[in-house]
Amino acid sequence: MIVTEADRLPAMNMEIKSQDKTTAKAGSQIPPERPLLQVKDVTLQYKTKDHLVTATYCVSFDTYAADRFILLGPSGCGKSTLLKGVAGFMKPANGQIELNGKPVRGPGPERMMVFQEFDQLLPWKTVKQNVMFPLITGGGMSRAEATDQAMDYVNKVGLTKFADAYPHMLSGGMKQRVAIARAMAMEPAILLMDEPFAALDALTRRRMQEELLQLWDDVRFTVLFVTHSIEEALIIGNRILVLSPHPGQVKAELNSGDLGIGSIGGEQFQALHNHIHEMLFADRVEEIEDDDR
Template sequence: MPAPSTHKPLLQVRGVTLQYKTREHLVTATYRVDFEVYRADRFVMLGPSGCGKSTLLKAVGGYMEPTEGEMRLNDEVIRKPGADRMMVFQEFDQLLPWKTVRENVMFALTSSGRLKGKAAEDKAMQYIEKVNLTKFADSFPHMLSGGMKQRVAIARGMAMEPEILLMDEPFAALDALTRRKMQEELLQLWNDTRFTVLFVTHSIPEAVLLGNRILLLSPHPGQVKAELNSDGTDRTLSDGKVLSEHIQDMLFADAIEEESTHG
């Protein structure tokens, strides 16, 4: 594997502080976060709830601007949402209910001006086949199960062939069995096409299984705690502990600090 220094990162996040307003407070979601994502990375942002990982992903998506720092994709500063960063959300309602599976995938391609007519349809069907939904191409979203909807959303994201695929806990609302299957399918898809994905999760096993690089964030506000490598097998570290235990200990250390400062 070539050293990262000889390659330019695809996504650079430098000193990003994100704040949003609620009715009563100004909430700081992340504080001066730095990280870099390289091409074909399966980059996982892991942390407990409240560490600002979803907010960070939304900012990369272009839905909010950092109050401090900047984010660059291919050296261009991210300012607004765009089709070069396709989002896959956790919610099942991300598919347009008035379009069939095929039309949902096609619409992304046509409305962003990537492809037209037959070409869009062929590309859409190619990716619908990749997620094994060819039989359901003409079904409407409300006729599909939760797992199938997420597969359509992934097909839609991948069909756009974006620079980076942004996934916001896409499997969190699924049952354990389906989640397991979807994780394997995602890895399979990655083996086929080697897309770049930035994946947000709060599940340690999911992060260890899916990521090749794991960014660990601490909560309130989110700050970078560590960046770890994973080969998907939950490898044993030099101190005899497996990776997931090591991560768990680091996250628990946070929780205990929280307890003592708050209590």
């Protein structure tokens, strides 16, 4: 299905074919290294007041070191739930999540999370203290070490002047920068980001995307990034996992490593954008037909 779709897009054709996971498995190509994060057939369910909702069904994917791995899908496809599963806030009903070969059991500081909400910073701590706090409690650092490390990352996100400010004095974009600095200062095995820029205005969001890419260029961290914006996925990610809605199932894994902010509006960018758009849009039509029956 993916291959035939891709045939209509000459620019992307070669890449999608060669990087398609099923093709890779079927062929003799063995990935060069062990994946950092392995999600195997994970089904996640949560209870509401009177329903048991299946958020994702049999989702599998592998993330390698220094990946900018995007979970993309319409709202209700369980992408945030999947991220919570990886973070350890939810236990999979089925399947396994392994980090470096060890199964994930509960939340931990080696998988730092950046949330969408601005209230993720502790209001009773200054910017610097917010970044230091997990270093001391979760990272086992001394105060002096933590201060150095924290200031290092506060500088990296450009908030040196605001190190002693409290979160309520900061703008939304600055708060998200602190959250990113806090997560990165822990130097986690993998950084989990749950639509971190969704609540920002368009101009700030674009700047934050640029800054994140710059930071990645500096530090080469691994990030698992949830978004519902195709554009954001193309800009940030090097590999995009497309999920179908309700319950989330894998529809495709695509490469977008050579697309960045500079390629917005370009032919290749538009082609892949439209391709993903069609993929997601097709589902919506099916859903309506199902309802009619």
